[in-house]
Amino acid sequence: MDHRNIVSTAWAGMLAILLAMLLIDPLQYLMRGQYEDLSQTLQHDPGTLGLRVLMVMLCLNTLMQVGIQMFAGPRWRSGVLAVTALYGLFFLVHQVVHVAGGEALGLHTVLDVTHHERSPLQCNQHPPPSRNPKSQPPFGPTPRPQASPCPLIH
Structure with missing residues (x-):
């Protein structure tokens, strides 16, 4: 098991969800032909500052995967x-x-929860093997437990 691949894959999943979150609202407005409403919405959320923050986060995500x-x-x-942790927070x-602010829960909420679920901080991807002898395989060596199930902490 390569911990680097696990963490990098989690960051790639977070990138995909971030892109989906960025595109959902504009696509919904465009499909309904609400171009003026789209313009007004984008001025408010994400706005100029929010767009810059999103670009920094996209770059950070890509650089983290390489790093x-x-x-x-x-x-x-x-x-x-x-x-x-800061990225997820x-x-x-x-x-x-x-x-x-009064926005209803919707598709963005589902994507946001999924984003946190994909986070590498969710370190129970590989739980330690059971200590119950009946649950061990009948043949072959018994797997050794890991020091920590989290690939980021050793």
């Missing part, structure tokens, strides 16, 4: 853990602000 494959030191892993806080 995860290139570097493996303990400081780097700790940095990846911190950046991943940004989406959580952003969604809470929208809901608190």
